Amino acid sequence: MNEIVIKQNIVPNVWLMGIYSPQVAKKAKPGQFVILRVTETGERIPLTIADFDSDKGIVFIIFQVVGKTTSILSTLNIGDSIADFVGPLGMPYEQDSNDKSYLFIAGGLGIPAIYSKVKMLHSQGKDIEIIVGGRSKENIFFEEELRKYCSSLYISTNDGSYGQKGLVTDILTQLLENGKRYDEIFAVGPVLMMKAVVDITKKYGIKTLVSLNPIMVDGTGMCGGCRVKIGNEIKFACVDGPIFNGFEVDFDGLMKRNSYYQDLENLSYKEHKCKIGLGE
Amino acid sequence: MDVLKRVPIKEQEPIERIHNFDEVCFGYTPDEAAMEAQRCLQCKNAPCVKGCPVEVKIPEFIQLIKEKKFKESYFKILETNLLPAICGRVCPQETQCEQNCVRGIKGEPIAIGKLERFVADWFRQNCEFEFSKPQPNGRKVAIIGSGPAGLSCASSLAKMGYEVTIFEAFHKLGGVLYYGIPEFRLPKEVVEWEIENLKKMGVDFRTNMIFGKTFDLEDLKQEGFDAVFISSGAGLPNFLNIEGELLNGIYSANEFLTRINLMKAYKFPEYDTPIKLGKKVGVIGGGNVAMDAARVARRLGSEVYILYRRTEAEMPARKEEILHAKEEGIKIVELVSPVRFIGDESGHVRALELVKMKLSEEDSSGRRSVKPVHGSNFVFEADNFIVAIGQSPNPLVKKAVPDLELNPNGSIKVDESLMTNIEGVFAGGDIVTGAATVILAMGMGKKAAENIDRYLNAKKHENL
Numbered sequence: 001m002n003e004i005v006i007k008q009n010i011v012p013n014v015w016l017m018g019i020y021s022p023q024v025a026k027k028a029k030p031g032q033f034v035i036l037r038v039t040e041t042g043e044r045i046p047l048t049i050a051d052f053d054s055d056k057g058i059v060f061i062i063f064q065v066v067g068k069t070t071s072i073l074s075t076l077n078i079g080d081s082i083a084d085f086v087g088p089l090g091m092p093y094e095q096d097s098n099d100k101s102y103l104f105i106a107g108g109l110g111i112p113a114i115y116s117k118v119k120m121l122h123s124q125g126k127d128i129e130i131i132v133g134g135r136s137k138e139n140i141f142f143e144e145e146l147r148k149y150c151s152s153l154y155i156s157t158n159d160g161s162y163g164q165k166g167l168v169t170d171i172l173t174q175l176l177e178n179g180k181r182y183d184e185i186f187a188v189g190p191v192l193m194m195k196a197v198v199d200i201t202k203k204y205g206i207k208t209l210v211s212l213n214p215i216m217v218d219g220t221g222m223c224g225g226c227r228v229k230i231g232n233e234i235k236f237a238c239v240d241g242p243i244f245n246g247f248e249v250d251f252d253g254l255m256k257r258n259s260y261y262q263d264l265e266n267l268s269y270k271e272h273k274c275k276i277g278l279g280e
Numbered sequence: 281m282d283v284l285k286r287v288p289i290k291e292q293e294p295i296e297r298i299h300n301f302d303e304v305c306f307g308y309t310p311d312e313a314a315m316e317a318q319r320c321l322q323c324k325n326a327p328c329v330k331g332c333p334v335e336v337k338i339p340e341f342i343q344l345i346k347e348k349k350f351k352e353s354y355f356k357i358l359e360t361n362l363l364p365a366i367c368g369r370v371c372p373q374e375t376q377c378e379q380n381c382v383r384g385i386k387g388e389p390i391a392i393g394k395l396e397r398f399v400a401d402w403f404r405q406n407c408e409f410e411f412s413k414p415q416p417n418g419r420k421v422a423i424i425g426s427g428p429a430g431l432s433c434a435s436s437l438a439k440m441g442y443e444v445t446i447f448e449a450f451h452k453l454g455g456v457l458y459y460g461i462p463e464f465r466l467p468k469e470v471v472e473w474e475i476e477n478l479k480k481m482g483v484d485f486r487t488n489m490i491f492g493k494t495f496d497l498e499d500l501k502q503e504g505f506d507a508v509f510i511s512s513g514a515g516l517p518n519f520l521n522i523e524g525e526l527l528n529g530i531y532s533a534n535e536f537l538t539r540i541n542l543m544k545a546y547k548f549p550e551y552d553t554p555i556k557l558g559k560k561v562g563v564i565g566g567g568n569v570a571m572d573a574a575r576v577a578r579r580l581g582s583e584v585y586i587l588y589r590r591t592e593a594e595m596p597a598r599k600e601e602i603l604h605a606k607e608e609g610i611k612i613v614e615l616v617s618p619v620r621f622i623g624d625e626s627g628h629v630r631a632l633e634l635v636k637m638k639l640s641e642e643d644s645s646g647r648r649s650v651k652p653v654h655g656s657n658f659v660f661e662a663d664n665f666i667v668a669i670g671q672s673p674n675p676l677v678k679k680a681v682p683d684l685e686l687n688p689n690g691s692i693k694v695d696e697s698l699m700t701n702i703e704g705v706f707a708g709g710d711i712v713t714g715a716a717t718v719i720l721a722m723g724m725g726k727k728a729a730e731n732i733d734r735y736l737n738a739k740k741h742e743n744l
């Protein structure tokens with residue numbers, strides 16, 4: 001159970017893994033995530049279900065090494081098992097059958113969160129355009145895979161080493177100013193990016209969905225740690241989300257909550273690096 | 281010996297125990313237990329038994345302690361209570377069995393809970409669990425949730441020859457017994473021992489399985505389960521719904537206790553899950569959950585205040601826990617109600633605005649209601665707040681069984697036999713009663729097992 005059957009280093013610090021988990025693979029739908037615990041002393045962390053193969057019982061995750069847990073996970077190899085792997089969690093992506101044209105915007109590690117949705121909508125013959133952005137050329141991945149499912153793929157990098165220099169929102173502004181319109185825009189990535197996207201699309205009144213990433217513990221609605229303000233209501237992102245109407249999200253509140261444990265997380269990562277001999 | 285007084289029980293000194301998570305109460309020694317048992321009058325009509333939700337045979341098991349027949353005493357309790365080591369520790373005895381004890385009229389009631397716990401601990405330490413497997417009856421029952429309701433249902437069914445599987449959402453078993461009630465009140469070792477015994481009885485446990493997400497009723501049918509018992513508890517934390525509740529530094533009691541008990545955040549960074557607690561902590565609520573949260577916070581080194589709407593006398597928490605909390609230096613602020621949280625620019629909570637409350641005269645039900653005192657608002661500063669104002673049933677189960685009939689408060693509707701509106705699907709414990717007690721949940725698990733057996737036997741006859 002929970003055996004790693006596929007492992008690939010996609011770009012520096014970003015890994016793709018296929019985990020053997022037939023029960024999760026059987027129920028997974030685009031938009032959902034898993035919670036995993038790597039070791040017996042480990043924490044529970046959420047990761048998006050990037051893709052799944054129900055027949056083979058494999059769930060694909062893509063993660064960036066940012067701290068202790070993702071770092072330990074990245075050192076596991078094919079044949080190793082993860083202590084716990086539970087899901088699928090969250091509400092699946094719900095599409096409006098009237099919608100025909102879509103723009104997906106993925107910043108950084110947002111790519112895994114759009115992949116399975118794009119694939120599904122493409123199979124239904126929808127018109128799809130995609131903007132992906134990253135810091136630099138080496139942060140852009142899955143370009144070929146995504147191209148298969150969309151009519152246009154736009155790329156931006158902050159340093160201009162690949163695609164257009166600048167931000168995903170620069171491209172978004174250009175597209176909208178040039179008269180492009182979409183039935184739905186779906187943005188996922190850093191909170192600041194999603195907020196910037198919504199600030200633009202609001203002006204055009206284009207329906208915009210975002211996928212939120214608050215700090216989670218259980219992922220089943222029993223702790224309330226993942227609570228976010230949506231409109232005037234408090235919602236638990238793990239059971240009510242993680243996808244929400246972007247116009248209603250309190251992004252500033254989310255950003256503050258996400259930084260709460262930063263100092264402790266850094267401490268635990270540093271200790272871990274010292275232990276394995278990578279410390280400074 | 282003064283027969284009006286209980287044999288005193290040894291506890292860790294408050295000054296020591298606020299620095300560790302070890303159990304507060306050491307329990308009786310065999311001699312002390314026998315001495316306490318001497319005080320029991322062996323009343324013919326045994327009013328104590330009527331106060332116990334599962335009618336433990338109290339005079340009988342106490343008589344056996346008197347005779348130092350501890351093993352026999354254990355099996356006597358087991359006839360009606362599957363989890364004596366746990367109930368002896370966490371039952372609100374002062375409002376149940378001990379409240380009715382005849383000894384209590386003039387003096388202190390018999391320490392029934394402490395004796396129950398003694399016998400169970402003695403057995404755990406001195407005897408091997410033995411179980412002769414009954415003839416399998418070829419039928420399978422699925423149980424959702426591994427709290428006291430699920431465990432007791434599993435045990436009863438396994439004894440009747442059923443093949444039982446417990447599905448648990450978390451990576452650890454025991455429900456609230458594991459992730460809610462802290463180690464210093466209920467050592468996890470006690471819970472784990474009970475679960476190991478169930479495993480020896482052939483009960484199959486599957487962790488990381490969420491009913492409504494990982495599997496649903498249809499999957500259970502396909503796997504050949506003949507009946508289902510839903511005992512998923514009341515896990516949804518209630519919030520105050522006041523301004524500022526999203527600020528950092530405010531935990532639900534569930535989140536706080538889960539981080540500590542389930543994820544062992546108090547051992548960070550050996551364990552990876554972090555917890556942050558400042559110098560001064562306010563805990564909102566007056567039940568067992570509030571006491572547990574407060575006492576955990578105290579052990580993490582904080583100065584702790586319990587903020588409660590009524591007075592200490594009305595607190596629903598067990599008296600013993602209120603006493604323990606006070607011994608540990610936790611202060612109780614009575615008659616205050618939260619108005620809004622106040623934070624700083626970084627989004628961290630700094631204070632809570634409270635309004636003073638006033639108790640009214642007793643109403644016809646004998647309960648005194650509270651009313652805010654106009655214009656009495658004041659600001660209570662603290663680094664963290666823990667909201668412990670109750671839990672509701674988690675709506676996940678409804679998603680697994682869309683046709684399931686619920687009560688207006690979200691709990692599952694059942695008939696006298698604990699069957700839901702869906703044939704073959706039973707429910708019990710907190711998911712039916714709302715947040716209640718371990719012993720009630722356990723009693724319902726047992727009752728459900730009996731009814732499941734009756735239902736499946738009747739069905740078998742129909743099919744013949």
Ligand SMILES: Cc1cc2nc3c(=O)[nH]c(=O)nc-3n(C[C@H](O)[C@H](O)[C@H](O)COP(=O)(O)OP(=O)(O)OC[C@H]3O[C@@H](n4cnc5c(N)ncnc54)[C@H](O)[C@@H]3O)c2cc1C
Nearest residue numbers: 045046047048062063064067068069070213214215216265
């Ligand atoms: C629904 C959801 C889906 C996600 N999908 C992906 C994904 O597909 N790929 C990916 O690389 N990352 C994803 N994340 C983020 C991922 O969970 C964090 O990167 C991971 O928890 C970091 O753990 P760490 O110990 O390595 O780093 P840490 O140093 O502990 O944390 C780094 C940052 O990650 C965030 N984080 C830390 N702990 C948690 C937690 N328990 N829950 C949520 N966020 C946390 C915080 O913002 C923190 O500042 C997702 C988050 C959510 C909520």
Ligand SMILES: Cc1cc2nc3c(=O)[nH]c(=O)nc-3n(C[C@H](O)[C@H](O)[C@H](O)COP(=O)(O)OP(=O)(O)OC[C@H]3O[C@@H](n4cnc5c(N)ncnc54)[C@H](O)[C@@H]3O)c2cc1C
Nearest residue numbers: 425427428429449455456460491513709710716717718721
């Ligand atoms: C902090 C705290 C202190 C308490 N102190 C006391 C006390 O001192 N004395 C006392 O008598 N009572 C006390 N209680 C109350 C008592 O613990 C509960 O009444 C009792 O545990 C209820 O038992 P249960 O089996 O119905 O549910 P729970 O113990 O809540 O167990 C339910 C289980 O189901 C699992 N589950 C939930 N949803 C799903 C799903 N969809 N799929 C699979 N599994 C699922 C949960 O993870 C959990 O393990 C306390 C409660 C708390 C929270």
Ligand code: SF4
Nearest residue numbers: 332336367371376377
């Ligand atoms: S189970 Fe609880 S109420 Fe019943 S006798 Fe034991 S301690 Fe008392």
Ligand code: SF4
Nearest residue numbers: 320321323328381382
């Ligand atoms: S009421 Fe008290 S004294 Fe009488 S049998 Fe029960 S425990 Fe003993």
Ligand code: FES
Nearest residue numbers: 219221223224238
């Ligand atoms: S992560 Fe605990 S409620 Fe969402």
Ligand SMILES: [Mg+2]
Nearest residue numbers: 067068069265
């Ligand atoms: Mg971490």
